Amino acid sequence: MPKQPGGQRLRLPLEWLGILPFMIFAVLFLILPTMKIVIGAFQTPDGSFTLQNLIDLNTDSIRNAYWTSIKLSFATALLGCAIGFAMASAVVFGGLPKGVRNPLVTFSGVASNFAGVPLAFAFIATLGPVGLVTVWLRTEFGINLRAMGFNLLSFWGLVVTYLFFQIPLMILIIIPALDGLKREWREAAAVLGATGAQYWRMVALPILFPSLLGTFALLFANAFGAVATAFALTGPQLNIVPIKLFAQIRGDVLGNPNLGYALAFGMIVITALANFLYIWLRVRSERWLK
């Protein structure tokens, strides 16, 4: 049977044909478009290699945009993690009635997807100049939010709005991790004479740390790439990277298409770093939480 080995060699590529449609899709609509941006960031308009675009990012306006975006993503990720963790641990350990857990998880699923344009409307109706809470505080307590320096269309206004999808995302990811903390660990610590605070500081938090930091990275990337909420809230004038890129794609406001590629490339670098941190830390945390 001299033909047998040849026939077997032929089978291997045939099996790879099964994922060919998926690969063609991924290349055409995911990988090539991204490569176009990445390569464009290193090209002059006539196509030769340059680092000038990346150097040109270092203007006041663009630096400010990146810095505001990073601060915004950092603040919403940090607060989202803290509040989400507090709520999740209240439900898992805090002795709340069992009945609140499922509704909270369901609601988190809805709220983490309720982002974008309608979310901005909801907050304008609540904390905007004539919103429910603003008017209520002014008429009932004489507190004027605007005079106190709060403005929904500012940095902290965006933070408050973004938290509406950041906190639920944290709750959804961290509840399984909290469930993974074994009762035996707490009992073993108590047998050895640990107080509740010591258990948290020396056992639970070190185990949860990769999950916490990983989720922080995910929330950071989530906020960094968000366009619609900020755009619907403040329009095109707020100086954050996604909105700047939006304006650049619509009308080349930077006056240099390749600078637009570099702006987008910077976004990919930052969200990619945050996401790989998340994936790496998740693999680490799964070691303990199986």
Place this chain on the structure above:
Amino acid sequence: MTRFFAWGAFLFGCLYFLLPLVGMTEFSLKMRRGEYSFDAYRRVFEDQRFWDTFSYSLILSAATIVVGVLLVVPTAYWVRLKLPQARPVIEFITLLPLVIPAIVIVFGYIRLYNTSSFLPLTGSAFGTDILLTMGYTTLALPYMYRSVDTGLRTIDVTTLTEAAQSLGAGWFTILARIILPNVMVAVLSGAFLTLAIVLGEFTMAALLNRPAFGPFMQLLGANRAYEPPALAVIAFAITWGCMGLMQLVTRFSKHERAKA
């Protein structure tokens, strides 16, 4: 003491989440001076653009779901059956849309598929619709793939395939009549999530200049006072409906399995 803090954290969270929902509902009812009314909703529903953009987005989400299912189910099945070594590559690709922001992907589309390129999709309205569908498919890919792959894990793919083959079934029959019905719950829950994502999506549709529901909401928000919160209430109800249906099919399947 712990319980006190637990209740404190929980109630604070509830307050934060409830206020905007109450706020938008209350505001949407205030169009008529001095009394509550559904005038804002009537205005929204009387607006022809609402129905046009909403049905456009519905059609697009249906197309996205079909493309997603046709792409994901055979691939996930094939990887489980014949190509376990390709799993890391496929999983990495399905995670990419979470890493690359949607605005960057659509930026790439605009530059790659413009009228002077090898595939001038943005040259016609229909071509742009196809491009937008593909963009939505990539956005939904991480959720769809995860859902279907988890569904495939619960069934014995190899045995089912061999049984079907020994009865004379071809690949199409196996996929359409054996595998798909078995992962239907996973497909449906992925489909409802896709629906929720596509109906409210703004960035891609706005940058590709297509008349979708998201850009319509944004436009109305920039020009009107009372209609936007009414739209927000409608959008929230839709999201809630999609998630509710998702939970319903999952619960339904648990009962089926328990009986079996």
